[in-house]
Amino acid sequence: MHVGALERAGVTPAALIDPDPRRSALLGRPWPGVTIAPSPDLVVDDFDAAIVALPDQLHAPVVIELLQAGKDVLVEKPMAGTRAEAAAMVAAAAEAGRLLAVAQVRRHLAVKAWAFALLRSGALGAVLGVDAAQGGRDDWIATGRGYVAQAAGGVIVCSGVHTLDLLTWWFGPLDVVSCRDDARGWQEANATIELLAGAIPIHFELSRNRSRRNTIRVDTERGLLEVALDHYQPRQLLAVPDGVDVEPFVEVVDDLPGQFDRQLRAFTDALDGRWPPSLATGADGVSIARVVEDCLTCRTSDEPWWMASAATPS
Numbered sequence: 001m002h003v004g005a006l007e008r009a010g011v012t013p014a015a016l017i018d019p020d021p022r023r024s025a026l027l028g029r030p031w032p033g034v035t036i037a038p039s040p041d042l043v044v045d046d047f048d049a050a051i052v053a054l055p056d057q058l059h060a061p062v063v064i065e066l067l068q069a070g071k072d073v074l075v076e077k078p079m080a081g082t083r084a085e086a087a088a089m090v091a092a093a094a095e096a097g098r099l100l101a102v103a104q105v106r107r108h109l110a111v112k113a114w115a116f117a118l119l120r121s122g123a124l125g126a127v128l129g130v131d132a133a134q135g136g137r138d139d140w141i142a143t144g145r146g147y148v149a150q151a152a153g154g155v156i157v158c159s160g161v162h163t164l165d166l167l168t169w170w171f172g173p174l175d176v177v178s179c180r181d182d183a184r185g186w187q188e189a190n191a192t193i194e195l196l197a198g199a200i201p202i203h204f205e206l207s208r209n210r211s212r213r214n215t216i217r218v219d220t221e222r223g224l225l226e227v228a229l230d231h232y233q234p235r236q237l238l239a240v241p242d243g244v245d246v247e248p249f250v251e252v253v254d255d256l257p258g259q260f261d262r263q264l265r266a267f268t269d270a271l272d273g274r275w276p277p278s279l280a281t282g283a284d285g286v287s288i289a290r291v292v293e294d295c296l297t298c299r300t301s302d303e304p305w306w307m308a309s310a311a312t313p314s
Contacts, residue, residue: 001106002051003027006262014047044069049271050211051103056157056293062087063100072099074267078161078292079285086289094278101267104165107278111227111236112166115218115250116277118225119170123244125221127171127200134163134217134229135190135207154187155208156295163204163229164278164288166216171197173287176294180302190302193295211236231255262266 006013012094018024024036037043038051040062050071052063060080063073067089078087079102093100106112116237118124156179164255168174175196181188189209195202205212216227223241237249266279275281 001231001260002053002103002264003030003118004262006030008265011264015043017043021256028059040066040069046070048072049099049267050074051267053103055251057081060089060224063089063284064092067096067098067100068216070098072095072271074101075180075285076103077105077280077285078157078261078288079282079287083286083289086286090286092283099270100285101161101270102132102165102280102282102285103263104162104280104284105256105259105263106162106230107169107280108259108266109228109231109236110252110254111249112169113278114237114247115225115227116170118240118244118246119218121246123222123246124218124241128219128221130167130171130197130200130202130218132163132167132202132204132229133206133212133274134159134214135205135210135212136214136232154181154183154191155189155206156181156191157292159208160191160193160206161288161292162202163206163216164291165284166229167195167197167202167204168284168287168291169277169280170218171200171202173197174202174291176291176298179295179299181299182302183299184301188299191295192302195291231259 012031013034015037016024016028017037017040018027019038021038028034028036035043035046050066052059052066052073052075055064056078059075063075066073071300080089089100119127164174177194177196179191179193181191188206193204194203214229215226215238216229220241222244224239225241226239228236230240231254235251236254236300237251240246266276269276
């Protein structure tokens with residue numbers, strides 16, 4: 001997806017870096033003759049900024065090495081597997097005086113920035129509570145050998161971080177009250193997380209094998225605001241309180257490539273000294289790593305959904 005965004009923007013990368021030359025050659029098809037290298041240190045003088053889209057557990061060492069070499073970095077989510085790794089990445093960026101951003105692509109769904117501005121305007125009054133539901137069959141297939149084996153965790157890490165990031169962006173740092181999931185010593189497919197953003201209670205359900213409504217509902221003093229969590233929904237804006245003086249949201253076709261295009265533009269804006277609100281910071285990444293770590297530390301077990309359903313009397 002990053003390669004497609006670069007191609008659509010008319011950007012030719014200085015180098016493509018991957019230890020698998022066949023994969024690098026495949027990614028480099030849009031740019032015949034582009035430099036291909038198995039390691040950043042072999043081409044470190046050829047580029048000023050990097051997009052890091054590696055298995056999660058490789059983010060910290062590679063990003064820190066790039067920052068120390070004086071490169072600005074956009075790193076895929078989740079930024080790191082632990083809060084300690086995330087904090088080390090932020091510290092390396094500060095020490096080197098370089099930019100570190102996190103690729104939270106779902107921030108770039110058009111309705112997200114619109115809703116963020118509406119919430120920040122105060123037109124809806126105080127936020128009373130939040131309910132988020134995310135889920136569906138997860139049949140995404142990784143083509144890279146060993147990618148799944150190096151993934152950092154279950155549904156909370158692989159897809160839940162999208163919504164945890166959105167909640168952090170809109171409402172501020174999150175504290176975990178409780179986390180129930182069906183991991184039972186393995187990786188969880190379903191989880192229910194109770195959070196607090198200051199005094200705002202947040203209920204978050206997520207699944208990788210059951211359909212959910214995939215929206216976020218914000219209960220405010222003026223009424224209900226409900227927006228889509230992803231581009232798969234037929235409408236991005238589902239509810240807004242009546243009588244609120246706000247610039248109307250215009251529904252548009254907003255596919256995933258378009259979100260990657262806006263993310264790339266946001267990163268280049270940041271490189272030019274204009275950091276947009278929709279671009280996640282390294283500090284945001286540390287916050288999300290802390291929440292995920294706290295969820296996995298305080299988790300309690302739920303019965304798998306199919307066992308609970310079977311046990312329900314007819």
